[in-house]
Amino acid sequence: MATKTHEFADAASLAKNLAEAVASVLKVAIAERGAATIAVSGGSTPKRFFKALSAHKLDWSKVTVTLVDERFVPADNPRSNHLLVADNLLQGEAASARFLPLYHAAATADEAAKLASTAIASLPAPFDVVILGMGNDGHTASFFPGGDRLAEALSSGTPRGVITMEAEGAGETRLTLTFSSLHDARFLVLHIEGQAKKDTLENALADGEEKDMPVRAVLRRAATPVDVYWAP
């Protein structure tokens, strides 16, 4: 599957341009279908983009925001992706958006994943927008190399929904949307910054197994061509 690369001089221009592109897709979705959905990533990269997007004027009350992946930690944990989104995206103009968490205060991560899957199933498919990040180990969402359920998460035979993932590089047990949930988004973005991630992307685009760099599954098999947004 071809990728389209958008390169910017700095992270601020990337955030501004990506926010404009995403806001435009959300507006079209609201105009055409009455509502819009967006699944975003956590980590250190998206904060500036979240702030830029939250300043866009659109009917945020018709937008559902969810996460591509989450740690099995409550929303007041500093490592929670929910907290990152609440503090940086669900603010200003975007304060009226509906947030659909992946974490649930269940006894086990498996139970939380089932609850999250039920909630995700209430949304229309596909997502209007999916923003993926990527780690320098080639993971995206919580598709980690060596993950205990990596093959299941990446299989196109696994239905849309949320499953758990444990991996050495993941820290806490993760909750992740499956490949099937993400690959056909109307606007599918890989947002990466820095030379190291550009090099990682080049490696991912070269020959090799998906299990070694799971982002390859998205780059190779997504139904929607991936828009790569990069800045140094």
Ligand SMILES: O=C1O[C@H](COP(=O)(O)O)[C@@H](O)[C@H](O)[C@H]1O
């Ligand atoms: O663990 C995670 O890492 C990736 C990349 O994060 P970054 O800090 O390198 O930007 C992120 O896309 C994912 O959502 C997150 O859970």
